[in-house]
Amino acid sequence: MVLSKTHSESDVSVHSTFASRYVKHALPRFKMGENSIPKEAAYQIINDELMLDGNPRLNLASFVTTWMEPECDKLVMASINKNYVDMDEYPVTTELQNRCVNIIAHLFNAPLGEEETAVGVGTVGSSEAIMLAGLAFKRKWQNKMKALGKPYDKPNIVTGANVQVCWEKFARYFEVELKEVKLEEGYYVMNPDKAVEMVDENTICVAAILGSTLNGEFEDVKRLNDLLVEKNKETGWDTPIHVDAASGGFIAPFLYPELEWDFRLPLVKSINVSGHKYGLVYAGIGWVVWRTKDDLPDELIFHINYLGTDQPTFTLNFSKGSSQIIAQYYQLIRLGYEGYRNIMENCQENAKVLKDGLDKTGKFTIVSKEEGVPLVAFSLKDHSRHNEFEISEMLRRFGWIVPAYTMPANAQHITVLRVVVREDFSRTLAERLVADIEKVLHELDTLPSRVTEKLKVEEEHREIVKKTAIEVQKEITAAWRKMVADRKKTSAIC
Numbered sequence: 425m426v427l428s429k430t431h432s433e434s435d436v437s438v439h440s441t442f443a444s445r446y447v448k449h450a451l452p453r454f455k456m457g458e459n460s461i462p463k464e465a466a467y468q469i470i471n472d473e474l475m476l477d478g479n480p481r482l483n484l485a486s487f488v489t490t491w492m493e494p495e496c497d498k499l500v501m502a503s504i505n506k507n508y509v510d511m512d513e514y515p516v517t518t519e520l521q522n523r524c525v526n527i528i529a530h531l532f533n534a535p536l537g538e539e540e541t542a543v544g545v546g547t548v549g550s551s552e553a554i555m556l557a558g559l560a561f562k563r564k565w566q567n568k569m570k571a572l573g574k575p576y577d578k579p580n581i582v583t584g585a586n587v588q589v590c591w592e593k594f595a596r597y598f599e600v601e602l603k604e605v606k607l608e609e610g611y612y613v614m615n616p617d618k619a620v621e622m623v624d625e626n627t628i629c630v631a632a633i634l635g636s637t638l639n640g641e642f643e644d645v646k647r648l649n650d651l652l653v654e655k656n657k658e659t660g661w662d663t664p665i666h667v668d669a670a671s672g673g674f675i676a677p678f679l680y681p682e683l684e685w686d687f688r689l690p691l692v693k694s695i696n697v698s699g700h701k702y703g704l705v706y707a708g709i710g711w712v713v714w715r716t717k718d719d720l721p722d723e724l725i726f727h728i729n730y731l732g733t734d735q736p737t738f739t740l741n742f743s744k745g746s747s748q749i750i751a752q753y754y755q756l757i758r759l760g761y762e763g764y765r766n767i768m769e770n771c772q773e774n775a776k777v778l779k780d781g782l783d784k785t786g787k788f789t790i791v792s793k794e795e796g797v798p799l800v801a802f803s804l805k806d807h808s809r810h811n812e813f814e815i816s817e818m819l820r821r822f823g824w825i826v827p828a829y830t831m832p833a834n835a836q837h838i839t840v841l842r843v844v845v846r847e848d849f850s851r852t853l854a855e856r857l858v859a860d861i862e863k864v865l866h867e868l869d870t871l872p873s874r875v876t877e878k879l880k881v882e883e884e885h886r887e888i889v890k891k892t893a894i895e896v897q898k899e900i901t902a903a904w905r906k907m908v909a910d911r912k913k914t915s916a917i918c
Contacts, residue, residue, distance in 0.1 A: 441468040478825050484843045484857075485827040487637075487671055487701040487797075491848040496754045499747075500706070506746035508546075509737070517746045520753040521546045524699075527756050529713045531677050532669075532686040532695050543720055544713035545738055546699075546749050550670035551590035552740050553696035553712035557666050558594045560694065560714070561628040563721045568662075574625075582622050583631040584614025585832040586638050588670070591631060600628065606834040612791070613641050616648035620655055629664045629693070634685055635672030638831060639840070640797030642672055645685040645692070652691050664693040664719075670710070671797045673697030678765040679772060680795065693719045699752045702768070702797075704759070704847060709748035767847050771798035774854045775845040781858030787865055791840050798845040803838060810868045812839045818867065822860045 441447065446465040480490040492500075503517070511518040522541070529542030536542055547553040562579055569576035580601035583591055587604075595602035603622050605614045613636050623630060630652065632645045645667055656662055667685060669676070674697060676683055686692060692715065699709035714720045725738045759767070775798040782788045782802055792801040804812055816828035831838040843857065 441465045478820075479823060481848055482823045483825040484849070485825050487698070487844050487846070488707045489700055489704050490706075490846065492704070492706060492751065492755075493758075496751050496758075499750050499754055501747075503746045503750050508744050508746040508749060509742055514746065517749060521749045524749065524752050524756060525711065525713060528673075528697065528711050529687075532673070532697075532713060534687045534713065534715060542713055543715075543717050544711060546752075547696075547710040547712060547739065548708060548741065548744060549700060549710040550588075550668070550696050550698040551593070551710070553710040554590050554666075554668060555594050555598075555740055556738060557694040557696055557712050557714075558598065558600070558628075559724060560720050561664065561666065562598065562600060563724055564719070565626075565628040567721065578626050579628045580624070580626050581628055581631060582619050584619070584633065584636075584643065585834070586613055586636045587631065587633060587668070588637050591668075601626075603627075604833070607832055609835050609838060612636065612639050612831060612835065613643045616644050616651055619648060620651040623652070623655060623661075623663050625659075625661060627661075627663050629666045631666050631668055632685075634667055634669040634676060635797040637671070638829075639792045639801040639842070640671070640799040641793045642676070642680075642683070642685065642796050645689060646683075649689040649691045656691075663691075665689070665691045667692055667695045669695050670698040671701050674699075674702035674704070674764065675768050675797060678761070678768045687715050699748065702771075703752060704755045704764075704767070705748050705751045707748075708745065709752055768798070771845045771847065771849070774798070774849055774851050775800055777851055778843060778845065778854040778858060781855065782861070785858075785862060785865065791838075792842075799842060800845070801840045801842045803840045812841045814868060815861070815864055816841060818864045819860060822863075824857060824860060 441462075441464055444462075444465060446461050446469065451469060480486075483490065506514050506517060508514070508517060508521070524546065525544035526536075526542045529536060529544055534542055545556070547556065558581070561581075565579055566576045578601065579599075580603050581591075581595060582603045582605070585604040585607050592602060594600065605618045605622065607613075608615075614632065616632075619630055630648060632643045632648055634642050634645065636643070645665065649665060652663055652665065667673075669685075673695065676685060686695060694712060694714045696710060696712040697703065699705045699711055700707045703709070703711075720738070725736050727736055778800045779790055779792075779802075782800065783790065787805060788802040789805055790800065790802050792799055804810070804815075812828040816826050819826050826841055826843055828839060828841050830836050831840070845854070
């Protein structure tokens with residue numbers, strides 16, 4: 425006898441997701457839904473919404489790695505359920521982290537013996553690494569001032585105004601005065617001479633950037649070291665240097681091996697680097713290494729035993745995934761020195777292709793430097809009709825995400841576009857980007873200028889005053905910044 429069954433409306437197992445009720449109702453935005461939904465429907469709906477995100481490979485704003493080999497992807501997925509902090513349960517993962525620290529410390533010329541263990545730790549990124557390094561400097565300075573019987577409540581740190589926001593966070597969160605060296609037009613990194621002038625007895629360290637976020641330029645760490653050595657001799661202080669090599673730490677050793685910026689300089693006491701940038705690992709891994717054990721105060725290291733054994737820990741957070749640590753070790757042994765050098769040379773060559781293509785348009789001034797992170801920062805020569813924000817906006821129509829931004833203090837009127845050349849940005853893509861920029865420029869030339877028209881209307885309501893080119897550029901930049909800010913206010917996602 426053949427049995428048959430009539431499916432009820434509630435039996436969704438036979439329905440396509442798009443034929444079900446789950447696509448007819450809005451998803452929860454503020455409160456958890458009362459009922460469950462099928463896993464297929466949850467996946468499909470979320471996946472569809474994520475299609476509206478930009479393509480990570482075409483996100484030229486980011487320094488962060490967006491491609492890894494399939495074999496590494498397998499290792500990442502196989503270890504995604506491992507909590508790194510459980511060192512006793514996952515001793516091999518802990519060993520891999522220690523190997524990474526040793527390899528990176530030797531890469532940065534730490535004064536270590538052949539079998540000597542380096543001092544360092546894996547972090548969620550360079551932001552956490554900088555916080556840890558800053559705390560070490562602050563504690564060492566406090567201990568010194570206490571021993572001298574001097575006040576220790578007003579520490580400061582000297583940086584350039586081009587530092588990444590994590591330095592501002594460190595200063596604010598941990599109550600350290602941030603003394604910034606202002607930028608100058610045409611010189612968009614920290615001036616070491618001016619930095620040393622700002623150093624005083626309460627300076628816990630001077631932070632130098634190996635690869636400025638603004639234009640990729642390496643700061644002159646060697647000159648900074650030499651100037652500080654002289655000032656320390658004159659004053660009796662021992663002001664040290666931290667190198668923020670978030671972007672440049674995996675570039676300089678392979679492209680500029682003779683450049684002295686690391687532990688070869690005696691005042692460099694700690695270095696951070698982002699594994700998820702040119703370390704070629706997906707987002708979520710950074711490293712900080714110290715010159716010697718003496719540079720990391722023991723009282724900052726905690727010891728716990730409730731996970732099964734005594735475990736030293738020096739981090740701001742506790743639990744974190746193991747995948748990125750394993751992925752970093754994969755890249756270090758898979759590529760070796762030869763592989764990293766080849767990749768960085770390719771990035772450098774493709775950045776040159778892009779730079780040369782932009783130069784040929786005759787429309788742009790190149791702001792980035794030859795020596796530094798492989799990126800191209802460029803600015804329009806003529807701002808009388810259009811500006812960089814319009815170019816950035818129109819490039820999105822082609823899928824490209826190219827940021828436009830203004831420079832920090834004392835150079836705010838300078839606006840630039842920036843393209844970060846990563847491992848997966850090929851010559852073909854570089855040539856295609858130049859072609860698309862040319863299309864945008866041609867289209868913009870056929871359109872009326874939105875900003876200058878706006879300023880023209882405003883001029884009609886007040887006395888006309890002749891302005892210099894820089895004054896006009898400042899007004900245009902201010903108008904666009906206001907427009908972008910207003911747009912963010914109206915497009916906020918809850």
